[in-house]
Amino acid sequence: YPKSNVIVLVFIFAALIISLLVLITRYLFFNEITSVSDIKAYTDAPVIGVIPKFKKHVPVSQLLVDKNPKSRLSEAFRNIRSNLQFISNDDGPKILTVSSTVSGEGKTFVAINIAGIIAISGKKVILLDLDLRKPKIHIGFNADNSKGISTILINKHSYRDCLKNTT
DSSP states (O other), rough: HHHHHHHHHHHHHHHHHHHHHHHHHHHHTOOOOOOOOHHHHHHHOOOOOOOOOOOSOOOOTTTOOOTTSSSSSHHHHHHHHHHHHHOOOOOOOOOOOOOOSTTTHHHHHHHHHHHHHHHHHTTTOOOOOOSSSSSEEEEEEOOSSSHHHHHHTTSSSSSSHOOOOOO
């Protein structure tokens, strides 16, 4: 009996050590931003708004702020629009860039909905899709993609030819 007790204790001790090593390894390699306080703790970057995670699957390039104007998502984009006005309240055009190094993070979704919420407030908005590899903004507006930035760059069309008005 004493020999089996020692073996059980060794297994328990080994399981405890392995669990502790897994826990420490996960802690050391955790590199996600889970809250606004994480951003404020590690950077001096101002936070102008937070967009909540959408519970359902959203098709790529979907303009939602006009379909659900009273949703939490639309309110988050209105909050960002208001905070952008506090950053620069000068007259004249403003330029806003939405970028990321990783595909699938929601750049197109954010760009379309920020442009939409600014347009709903009565401002004129020009939204440029500068993704030459996989442009998707035209999908959100059911627009033709036969001419645009790439055809402007090769002097096939002028920028006036490529403007598309939407409601």
